[in-house]
Amino acid sequence: MDPIKRKFISKAEPQAAEIKKIIKENGSFVLGQYTVEQVYQGMKGMIGMVTETSKLDAEEGIRFRGYSIPELLQLLAQNKESGLEPLPEAMFYLLLTGEIPTADEIDIINTEWTMRSTVPKHVFDMLDMLPAKTHPMTQFSMAIMALQTESVFARRYRDGMNKKDYWDPMYEDVMNLIARLPRIAAYIYRNTYKDGVHIEPDPKLDWAGNFAHMLGFDTNEFKTLMRLYLTIHVDHEGGNVSAHTTHLVGSALSDAYLALAAGMNGLAGPLHGLAAQEVARWIIELRERYNGVPTKEQLTDYIKQTLADGKVVPGYGHAVLRKTDPRYLAQQIFAKRYMADDELFKIVQLLYDVTPEILKATGKIKNPWPNVDAHSGILLTHYGLVEYDFYTVLFGVSRAIGVLTSLLWDRALGSPIERPSSVTTEWIKNAVISDTPVSVE
Numbered sequence: 223m224d225p226i227k228r229k230f231i232s233k234a235e236p237q238a239a240e241i242k243k244i245i246k247e248n249g250s251f252v253l254g255q256y257t258v259e260q261v262y263q264g265m266k267g268m269i270g271m272v273t274e275t276s277k278l279d280a281e282e283g284i285r286f287r288g289y290s291i292p293e294l295l296q297l298l299a300q301n302k303e304s305g306l307e308p309l310p311e312a313m314f315y316l317l318l319t320g321e322i323p324t325a326d327e328i329d330i331i332n333t334e335w336t337m338r339s340t341v342p343k344h345v346f347d348m349l350d351m352l353p354a355k356t357h358p359m360t361q362f363s364m365a366i367m368a369l370q371t372e373s374v375f376a377r378r379y380r381d382g383m384n385k386k387d388y389w390d391p392m393y394e395d396v397m398n399l400i401a402r403l404p405r406i407a408a409y410i411y412r413n414t415y416k417d418g419v420h421i422e423p424d425p426k427l428d429w430a431g432n433f434a435h436m437l438g439f440d441t442n443e444f445k446t447l448m449r450l451y452l453t454i455h456v457d458h459e460g461g462n463v464s465a466h467t468t469h470l471v472g473s474a475l476s477d478a479y480l481a482l483a484a485g486m487n488g489l490a491g492p493l494h495g496l497a498a499q500e501v502a503r504w505i506i507e508l509r510e511r512y513n514g515v516p517t518k519e520q521l522t523d524y525i526k527q528t529l530a531d532g533k534v535v536p537g538y539g540h541a542v543l544r545k546t547d548p549r550y551l552a553q554q555i556f557a558k559r560y561m562a563d564d565e566l567f568k569i570v571q572l573l574y575d576v577t578p579e580i581l582k583a584t585g586k587i588k589n590p591w592p593n594v595d596a597h598s599g600i601l602l603t604h605y606g607l608v609e610y611d612f613y614t615v616l617f618g619v620s621r622a623i624g625v626l627t628s629l630l631w632d633r634a635l636g637s638p639i640e641r642p643s644s645v646t647t648e649w650i651k652n653a654v655i656s657d658t659p660v661s662v663e
């Protein structure tokens with residue numbers, strides 16, 4: 223058994239036992255109440271599941287296994303190759319085990335992922351057959367589905383497997399899938415935008431560096447950006463659409479491929495991961511309209527027009543956060559260090575000055591501050607990755623690390639099928655009017 227796998231199960235087994243004890247001794251403890259408004263409006267604020275890998279604080283932002291992003295930017299930057307930025311391999315280890323990895327442990331993950339990274343030919347053949355106009359996220363999801371032929375979990379389940387062993391083939395699927403995603407994503411990029419001229423992987427590079435290389439961006443700075451980008455997008459607790467979907471589909475014992483493809487279809491929605499693409503499109507249009515960096519007055523007009531057209535300002539607002547997203551700030555630090563004079567970065571900075579007040583004045587938005595997507599696109603554009611329809615695929619490659627790690631924890635902890643109740647408006651009316659809730663089946 224590889225040492226990372228051994229480490230994982232040494233953590234998961236006692237945790238599973240502890241959870242059984244918590245349920246046995248405190249199973250009827252009341253965690254909260256919820257309202258009619260929450261039931262109608264996306265279940266926000268309702269605690270409905272456990273996700274071990276990360277927790278979102280409305281004021282402070284995301285904490286991965288208890289560590290904030292500024293803390294991790296220091297703690298995870300252990301590889302001299304990565305300069306000041308952390309490595310996604312290190313983040314994976316942290317999410318999987320709850321511990322900060324040593325340099326040796328990072329190397330083991332890197333070696334494992336390199337060994338597992340070969341993508342079967344039929345996946346490329348399938349991608350080659352799609353019409354060129356197929357959105358990159360659709361291609362990404364379809365490629366993950368095509369790869370499902372390789373699921374160790376599906377094979378072992380069909381052969382008959384003790385439920386105590388579910389975590390074992392799930393570990394194999396999770397490692398194999400994460401290892402292969404950069405190759406698949408790069409293939410989609412080169413097929414769609416670079417006339418199908420592909421670049422072979424370089425096994426000497428780290429996971430994110432190799433991804434940058436296969437995309438065709440071989441500078442050290444772009445590799446550094448990829449390491450940062452793929453680290454900070456990994457996880458955002460369990461309730462966001464991509465994480466929740468992966469968890470829900472996995473709860474039916476669908477394997478990692480089926481569950482991740484479903485999660486990626488959620489990430490492809492404009493209110494979730496597609497926002498990065500929308501931000502880039504919106505800012506580039508803005509620059510074209512005003513022939514460069516606009517004045518604050520022009521910016522105000524542009525934002526007000528967006529709102530008057532009944533659209534959201536992309537990259538602003540959040541379902542849980544109530545402050546500027548620390549992932550936005552991590553990217554801002556990168557931009558100040560490497561591309562302070564970039565025109566689009568200047569627009570992003572101006573937007574930060576102007577947008578929150580306008581959004582606050584609408585009187586309805588709960589969080590007028592920027593989220594992660596408000597920044598990421600212009601960093602990519604700066605280095606020449608200008609095909610913004612592809613941006614959500616980059617997000618997906620990173621998010622896979624978080625949602626798949628959680629899926630593995632789900633199987634190791636013996637999580638059951640998820641099945642919340644739903645009611646009709648008629649039922650709500652009866653419950654509210656008579657004030658005596660009817661039981662739900």
Ligand SMILES: CC(C)(COP(=O)(O)OP(=O)(O)OC[C@H]1O[C@@H](n2cnc3c(N)ncnc32)[C@H](O)[C@@H]1OP(=O)(O)O)[C@@H](O)C(=O)NCCC(=O)NCCS
Pocket residue numbers: 492493494495497529533534535536537538539540541542581586587588589593594595
């Ligand atoms: C992220 C988002 C989906 C959260 O939705 P939410 O939890 O329902 O947000 P709120 O509770 O603050 O929404 C309250 C109102 O403010 C509006 N609002 C929220 N964000 C807004 C934005 N960026 N621009 C304009 N209006 C916005 C909502 O549309 C809603 O209006 P309504 O009552 O007329 O329907 C939302 O802020 C949004 O659409 N942002 C833009 C897209 C984006 O950046 N997504 C990436 C998220 S990481």
